[in-house]
Amino acid sequence: MITQSPAKEGAVAAPKGPREVTAELKAEREKFYADLPKYQLGALWNVLDDALTPEPRIRSVPYLWKWSEVRPRVMRAGELVTAKEAERRVLYFLNPGLPPEKISAVGTLYAGIQLILPGEIARTHHHTPAATRFIIEGERAYTTVSGERTLMKKGDYVTTPNWTWHDHGNESDKPMLWLDGLDVPLVTELDAVFFELFVERTGNEVQPVTKPMEDASHRWAKNLRPTYQRHAGKFSPILNYRWDDCRSALQALRDDTGSPFDGIVLEYINPNTGGPSLPTMSAYLQLIRSSEHTKAHRHTASTVYHVAEGRGYSVIGGKRFDWAEGDTFVVPSWSWHEHASDGGEAVLFSFSDRPVLEAFDLIREQPLEAGYQR
Ligand SMILES: [Fe+2]
Numbered sequence: 453m454i455t456q457s458p459a460k461e462g463a464v465a466a467p468k469g470p471r472e473v474t475a476e477l478k479a480e481r482e483k484f485y486a487d488l489p490k491y492q493l494g495a496l497w498n499v500l501d502d503a504l505t506p507e508p509r510i511r512s513v514p515y516l517w518k519w520s521e522v523r524p525r526v527m528r529a530g531e532l533v534t535a536k537e538a539e540r541r542v543l544y545f546l547n548p549g550l551p552p553e554k555i556s557a558v559g560t561l562y563a564g565i566q567l568i569l570p571g572e573i574a575r576t577h578h579h580t581p582a583a584t585r586f587i588i589e590g591e592r593a594y595t596t597v598s599g600e601r602t603l604m605k606k607g608d609y610v611t612t613p614n615w616t617w618h619d620h621g622n623e624s625d626k627p628m629l630w631l632d633g634l635d636v637p638l639v640t641e642l643d644a645v646f647f648e649l650f651v652e653r654t655g656n657e658v659q660p661v662t663k664p665m666e667d668a669s670h671r672w673a674k675n676l677r678p679t680y681q682r683h684a685g686k687f688s689p690i691l692n693y694r695w696d697d698c699r700s701a702l703q704a705l706r707d708d709t710g711s712p713f714d715g716i717v718l719e720y721i722n723p724n725t726g727g728p729s730l731p732t733m734s735a736y737l738q739l740i741r742s743s744e745h746t747k748a749h750r751h752t753a754s755t756v757y758h759v760a761e762g763r764g765y766s767v768i769g770g771k772r773f774d775w776a777e778g779d780t781f782v783v784p785s786w787s788w789h790e791h792a793s794d795g796g797e798a799v800l801f802s803f804s805d806r807p808v809l810e811a812f813d814l815i816r817e818q819p820l821e822a823g824y825q826r
Pocket residue numbers: 540577578579583618
């Protein structure tokens with residue numbers, strides 16, 4: 453038994469000077485540690501090195517999903533499972549560094565490819581994770597959010613804020629495919645996931661369309677706002693950021709120097725704040741000009757990239773990933789990364805958890821001194 457000469461009952465005096473860890477003390481400690489779990493307690497000093505690491509220990513790894521491998525499997529899912537059966541027919545990306553139950557493409561970000569076949573609808577529901585959508589293939593399928601419907605086409609960026617009723621339908625004669633990006637892993641970690649079907653609340657499978665087509669675009673996206681109205685909510689009021697507008701803006705700025713790390717990069721913003729389109733996820737469109745090779749940097753925001761146009765490669769964590777239109781790849785937090793076009797110009801869409809890190813003063817960025825990884 454170890455005696456501590458307590459100053460008074462219930463208090464223990466700190467030993468004076470260095471203490472010899474005798475075999476007896478060691479055995480007493482082991483006994484003490486073995487007993488703690490019975491009381492749901494743990495000794496911090498035994499786990500401190502794992503909990504407070506000098507740098508983030510990232511479990512997500514850089515990875516690329518080839519469109520030539522993904523698309524046939526998504527289309528096969530369309531033969532095997534209806535949109536009605538699936539609720540949402542999506543094949544999602546699983547980061548190989550994470551356990552499969554995480555359903556994470558990278559860090560706090562979920563991503564997947566959704567398919568709506570001609571004549572199908574994906575009924576109305578809402579959930580607390582927010583969603584971004586980048587249209588890959590098809591046109592004239594719609595998304596309805598909070599009573600407003602937008603017809604989507606390739607390259608459009610469509611937002612679905614936290615807890616807004618939304619549904620999709622395809623009235624064209626071609627399949628419609630898009631990249632879904634959600635903050636599901638973050639909201640799950642925060643113990644804040646809620647989900648509800650519109651039919652449970654109202655008895656109707658699909659919400660009514662209550663607003664004119666392109667209402668938000670006229671109301672909020674023309675550098676004007678109705679003075680008699682305030683937009684409530686922390687998300688952008690713009691439902692659909694049109695490809696034609698965004699792509700031509702990139703083109704017009706192509707002679708700028710641009711960012712050394714990203715080339716010509718534009719953020720889809722909330723016109724009310726100048727900030728990100730969604731409070732938890734920012735989204736970007738960037739042009740990698742022909743023969744451009746951006747410098748390497750790293751930051752604590754994780755990013756999902758989707759190749760909208762062209763081909764090229766990125767070096768992520770020292771490894772080269774060659775990409776072409778339709779591919780999706782991920783850059784985990786604190787991983788060095790640089791991008792290069794291959795011949796012609798390339799356009800990358802991306803979304804990131806940067807707004808969350810910025811909100812909590814957790815964003816860190818660092819350029820690579822050598823400029824490039826190899
Ligand atoms: Fe949804």
